[in-house]
């Protein structure tokens with residue numbers, strides 16, 4: 001289910017890692033916020049935006065082992 005974040009709210013948000021602006025994107029049917037600065041992707045889980053660096057996917061040289069296999073679990 002895609003939740004659209006209000007433009008005004010998006011404009012107030014900033015990446016917690018690098019403070020760059022974020023934009024909303026849909027990936028595999030999931031809504032995420034993508035950072036324009038570091039390319040981290042913040043998930044929106046059950047309509048709740050999770051803007052935590054620890055929960056972000058992608059980004060520069062995080063060494064995140066889940067980054068390459070970030071497909072949603074189908075179990």
Ligand SMILES: [Zn+2]
Pocket residue numbers: 015016017018019020035036037038039040
């Ligand atoms: Zn960032």
